[in-house]
Amino acid sequence: MNGALQRTPLHSLHLELGARMAPFAGYELPMQYAAGLKAEHLWTREQAGLFDVSHMGQLRVRGEGLHAALERALPVDFSTWRPGLQKYSLLLNERGGIDDDLMVTRLEDEVLIVVNASGRQGDTERLKALCPELEFSLLDRALLALQGPRAAQVLAGAADLKFMHARRMAVAGIECLVTRCGYTGEDGFEISVAAADAQALARGLLAHSTVRPAGLGARDTLRLEAALPLYGQDIDAATSPREAGLAWAIAPARRPGGAKAGGFPGAAGANRAAKRFVGLVGEEPVPVRHGAHLLDAAGARVGTVTSGTVSPTLGKPVMLAYVDAGVAAGAPLNAVVRSRSHPVRMARLPFVPKRYQR
Amino acid sequence: MNVPENLKYTATHEWIADHGDGTVTVGITAVATEQLGELVYVELPRPGAKFKQGDACAVVESTKAASDVYASLSGEVIATNAALADAPAPVNAAPYTDGWLFKLRLSDPQELAALLDAAAYRAAAGVA
Numbered sequence: 001m002n003g004a005l006q007r008t009p010l011h012s013l014h015l016e017l018g019a020r021m022a023p024f025a026g027y028e029l030p031m032q033y034a035a036g037l038k039a040e041h042l043w044t045r046e047q048a049g050l051f052d053v054s055h056m057g058q059l060r061v062r063g064e065g066l067h068a069a070l071e072r073a074l075p076v077d078f079s080t081w082r083p084g085l086q087k088y089s090l091l092l093n094e095r096g097g098i099d100d101d102l103m104v105t106r107l108e109d110e111v112l113i114v115v116n117a118s119g120r121q122g123d124t125e126r127l128k129a130l131c132p133e134l135e136f137s138l139l140d141r142a143l144l145a146l147q148g149p150r151a152a153q154v155l156a157g158a159a160d161l162k163f164m165h166a167r168r169m170a171v172a173g174i175e176c177l178v179t180r181c182g183y184t185g186e187d188g189f190e191i192s193v194a195a196a197d198a199q200a201l202a203r204g205l206l207a208h209s210t211v212r213p214a215g216l217g218a219r220d221t222l223r224l225e226a227a228l229p230l231y232g233q234d235i236d237a238a239t240s241p242r243e244a245g246l247a248w249a250i251a252p253a254r255r256p257g258g259a260k261a262g263g264f265p266g267a268a269g270a271n272r273a274a275k276r277f278v279g280l281v282g283e284e285p286v287p288v289r290h291g292a293h294l295l296d297a298a299g300a301r302v303g304t305v306t307s308g309t310v311s312p313t314l315g316k317p318v319m320l321a322y323v324d325a326g327v328a329a330g331a332p333l334n335a336v337v338r339s340r341s342h343p344v345r346m347a348r349l350p351f352v353p354k355r356y357q358r
Numbered sequence: 359m360n361v362p363e364n365l366k367y368t369a370t371h372e373w374i375a376d377h378g379d380g381t382v383t384v385g386i387t388a389v390a391t392e393q394l395g396e397l398v399y400v401e402l403p404r405p406g407a408k409f410k411q412g413d414a415c416a417v418v419e420s421t422k423a424a425s426d427v428y429a430s431l432s433g434e435v436i437a438t439n440a441a442l443a444d445a446p447a448p449v450n451a452a453p454y455t456d457g458w459l460f461k462l463r464l465s466d467p468q469e470l471a472a473l474l475d476a477a478a479y480r481a482a483a484g485v486a
Contacts, residue, residue, distance in 0.1 A: 036395050037421050217422050285444070287399050287419050309421050310398040338401070338417065 008054035009142045009198040017213050024216060025117035027055040032215040040218035041312040044184055045352075048148035049214030050205055053183075057120035058141050058192060059113040061127075063134035070111060073130035075264045076104065077251035083108045086164045086179050088249050090241055091123055096269020097237040098244065099126065101229070103190075105166045105179060112177070112192075114143070116231045130265070142198035147188035147222070149355065150210040155189055163187075163356040172204035183219060185226025185354045224307050227279055227320060227349035233290060234277070234306040234320050241270050243322070245277040245349075275303070275322040279349040280333065282317030284342045285310075288335040294321060295334045295341060302327050305335060311351060318351045319344065359485040360388045362454055366470065367479035372430045373454060380467055384430055385458045386418060386449065389483045394420045397446040402438040402460055409433065409462075411469055416459055418449065431469045433462035 005028040014021065019030035030052065032040060043049055061070065067078035074089050081087065086105040093099045100119040105112045115123045120138060128136050152159040157169055158178045166179040174197045182188040193201050205211050220230070229235045235244045250270060253260045262268075282288055287310050294303035303323035311318045319335070327333075334341035361367070366374040371390035375383040391397070399419040409415045409429035416427035438460045442449060449457035464470070474482060 031422075032395070038396050041421075221421055285399055286401070287424065289424065310419075312421060 006055070008052055009195040010052045010054065010202055013199055013202055014052065014213075019213070019215060022216070025055055027117060029055060030213070030215040032217045033213045035212065037215065037217040037221065038312045040212065040214035041221050043212050044148045044186060044214050044218060044222055045313060046149065047210045047212070048146055048150040048154055048188070048208070049184070049218065050202065050211050051145040051147065051214050051216075051219055052142070052202070053145050053190070053219075054142040054198070055117040056143050057115040057117065057123070058139040058143060059115055059124060059127075060137050060139055061111040061113060061131075061134055062109070063131075066111060066134060069131040069134050071260070071263070073127055073264060074102070074104070075250040075254040075267070075270070077253040077260060078106065079253070081106050084166055086166050086181060090246065090249050091119070091126065092241070092264065092266030092270060093237055094265055094269075096240045096266035096272060098231070098235045098239055098241065098246070099123070099237055101231050101235065101246075101249075103179075103181065107166070114190075118232055140195045141192050142195050142201075144191045144193065144198070144202060144205070145182050145184075145188065146191065146205060146211065147182045147184040147186045147214075149187060151186070151188040152357070154205060154208045154211055158189060161189075163358045171201060174201050174204075176201065180357065183226075183228055184222035185228065185350060185352055186222070187355050187357050221309050221312055224309055224318065224320065225311050225313055225350065225352040226354055227351065229277075229320070230307060239275075239322075240272045242273045243275050243277060247271070273325055276325055276327070278303075278321055278323055279347045279351060280305070280319040280321050280335070280344040281347040281351075282319070282335070282342060282344050285317065286337050286342050287317050288319050288337055288342065288344065292319075293336045294323060294344070295336065296327065297332055302333070313352050317344075318347070359392070359480075360454070361476045361480050361485065363476045365454065366473035366475065367482075368428070368430045368473060369479075369482045370428050371483065372427060374430050374470075374473055376470055381436065381461055381463050382431060382433075382470075383458050383461050384427075385453055386427060387479070387483075388453050389485055390418075391450050391453050391457075394418060394425060395422065396420060397449050400442040400446040400449060400459070402440070402442065403435045405435050405438060407435045408465075409435070411466075418446070427459060429462070430473065431462060431464055432466050433464040435460050436463050437461040
């Protein structure tokens, strides 16, 4: 990542709010504000946190034969996809590994794809190559996430939207595209807004007493508790959807035996499974983090932790990890931290129940 | 920012209380705890362990990350604040008193002379 860090349209607001900024995927983003990570995390679980996720790319797709062309690139099925509905999808490589994970919204006359910051260039080029007849444009828009049980009171005009549904609407007099979704496990919304209007929108939302700013640090611990994978850390180009527990993201019609089976990159490799995604809870208080090795009872290495922290909600170490496909469910494991083994046990995911409004 | 005048410091945010008898108590400063945020875990050295000046000898962990604590001076660990193993909160709440980390018997007391005083540490850490 060369050169200066990019800034989001909310940069000066972050500084005003006392944010500690840090580099992430080429962007200078608020890691935490004055309240601190844990307070921001718990506030989001109890009230509503406002996150700037404008580093995510918003890719608009238009053109003749839009849906048929995108079905050549992605494991999606537009025949059963109503306008206004968002779906989670995957951009796979030829080996069936995950090149990026995507939020795809079908609108009346276009498709909007939210890509990870790391995928802005690569995803766009790859999709263009797969669908040369379509028109792709990365939009100059900010993305704000309002997350938490009070989010629907703050955004009362969108309170009737169901989970993973989108609507163009005015928020505080500003034209937005509001989608009921998020990356915290809580009810909430992601709000796409023109870059020039982003500060006014954020200030309007923060004027509600239940809304407080929350940084990338809290976003990471919230999504970890909700067992939502982070691209580049829990899932990557070497991991298949099945291994990641994301086989559900391949539309039923596109799976083997389906009405429109295959026909997208990686279709043949998407079902390989050399490893399995699991949740782990530490039996001891030591935090176990990304990269820690997992050993079986005999001391053989059988896995790797991909994300780990001490859960602010539960007060104990939680981990997302891969274990070899042969490891039995519930098998006792040890995690190695600074050359010492610490017992961990497999746990049901998510660690904290999701509260989506379906 | 609280930087007591009666302690010595390192640029890596450790404080050192010199007891004048060849032993010291070591902890991390309020500047460090403010940077780290709430600690969730502290790993301390074992009594009897010997370190050279600059060795990593303890770990303090926040929700976000693990950070090493360095031996400010060469010596042998003669005591640790074992209460922190179950509850690291005193390191945040009282970093210079209840939040102490470990005590060393110095093998080279001359090293004390190179530590920073409060004013030099404030300057090094960029705090008022």
